[in-house]
Amino acid sequence: MIKQMLYAKTPNELLTLLKNNQGAQIVGGCTGNEDFPKKAVSIKQIKDFNHITRHERFLTVGPGVTLNQLLSLGQNHLPQILYEALLSIANPIIRNMATIGGNILSSGQKHTLYAPLMALDAKLDFKTSSESYSESILSFKSVAQGSILTAIRIPLLDSDLSIFRRIGPDQGISELSASFAFLAKIEKNSLLSVRLTFAGPFTFHSKEFENSLVGKRLPLSQKDVSQICEDAANAFNKTATDKMISDVMKQQFFNLTRYSFEQLT
Ligand SMILES: Cc1cc2nc3c(=O)[nH]c(=O)nc-3n(C[C@H](O)[C@H](O)[C@H](O)COP(=O)(O)OP(=O)(O)OC[C@H]3O[C@@H](n4cnc5c(N)ncnc54)[C@H](O)[C@@H]3O)c2cc1C
Structure with a gap:
């Protein structure tokens, strides 16, 4: 059970909190059935992590964006495959708390959004204290030590x-x-x-x-x-x-x- 919740306000502050608090783990909506650590770091107050930017061909989605936030873009503004997967998860109350970052990075069994995001060839953006880099979800295995997920880029593929x-x-x-x-x-x-x-x-x-x-x-x-x-x-x-x-x-x-x-x- 989480005994202490720390709050980061910027990505750099998040990196510092993780570095200075051995064993602390990032959490989103805490709806996953994980064994949470005693110390956790919330990303709720990191502005950039909680919004969606719409580009012509893709969406940039912060890891703290909730499933309902994504659904609220509407069926016509999301790839159909992602829309259906989002709607299939839990219920509106859970979806209001559950984040896309938590869905992708939950340990063990891959969660519901994973296969649709692979089909769309989503890109995961990471940051360390010295660099930023990107990786396709198709080749992603785990978050490297000292890295944090900063965004998920989802192509707006038009499929027949x-x-x-x-x-x-x-x-x-x-x-x-x-x-x-x-x-x-x-x-x-x-x-x-x-x-x-x-x-x-x-x-x-x-x-x-x-x-x-x-x-x-x-x-x-x-x-x-x-x-x-x-x-x-x-x-x-x-x-x-x-x-x-x-x-x-x-x-x-x-x-x-x-x-x-x-x-x-
Ligand atoms: C009743 C119920 C039904 C559910 N049904 C489904 C379902 O049908 N399909 C499904 O996929 N899931 C389901 N879930 C599980 C869960 O709600 C979702 O997977 C959700 O998206 C997890 O997001 P979260 O923000 O709550 O993650 P959290 O619970 O906060 O975290 C889950 C894990 O991911 C890690 N994590 C979270 N965010 C980050 C981050 N930004 N960076 C690094 N690590 C991070 C945490 O450390 C933890 O290990 C259900 C849960 C409940 C309670």
């Missing part, structure tokens, strides 16, 4: 087909939870791009698989779908080797992959 599904319980996060995301862009009867992502006990995304589909003629035949699903399963199984995943969850991923490509037949 957008599919988000939760795997596991409808509410909350457990070891049975995962999220699935699929985006496709079509141009003149052929596939321009495909994004297929999964996040739960581990994350899955294969650039090689996605690239193999670029230029594929549409509509897909049943034979095409079977071949594509086999390729996707091979890529997924490769990533899943030595990972803890139930046969049921694996099968759900395969079923959702088939369902997604069948929408292109």
Whole structure:
């Protein structure tokens, strides 16, 4: 249980508080079912961390922005896949406190927004006491020592087909939870791009698989779908080797992959 809450007013103050308080952990809305440390640092008072800036092609979102703040942009101003994922989380009271930073950086099982943010190729901006740097969520593993997340940049991708599904319980996060995301862009009867992502006990995304589909003629035949699903399963199984995943969850991923490509037949 948190015994002492510290409040940072600027990113630099946050870095200093973390440096001077060994073991202190950043918290957002404290709605995660984490084992919180005795000492925590709130980012609620850091102005830059609590607002959304809309650019022409992407959104810059502070890590302290709540899920409701994002939803309040409205369906027409958010990628559909993200909008659906946000709406699927908990209830309006929790979403009023829960932050996007907490959703991305919760430990253990990946949370609901992770697969959609991977499909959108969101970028994570970090800062240390001496530099700022950026990393794609697709390659992100964990926050480096001495770094803090300062923003999430979310591309406003315009997709022709957008599919988000939760795997596991409808509410909350457990070891049975995962999220699935699929985006496709079509141009003149052929596939321009495909994004297929999964996040739960581990994350899955294969650039090689996605690239193999670029230029594929549409509509897909049943034979095409079977071949594509086999390729996707091979890529997924490769990533899943030595990972803890139930046969049921694996099968759900395969079923959702088939369902997604069948929408292109
Ligand atoms: C009833 C209920 C239902 C829920 N349903 C869902 C659901 O369906 N899907 C889902 O994804 N989640 C769900 N959650 C979990 C949680 O509400 C969300 O994941 C939420 O987005 C977590 O954000 P938070 O700000 O509350 O994180 P916190 O609880 O404050 O933090 C969670 C973890 O992230 C770390 N953290 C938070 N912010 C930062 C930061 N800026 N930098 C570094 N580390 C940070 C904290 O140290 C902690 O380890 C549910 C929770 C409840 C209580």
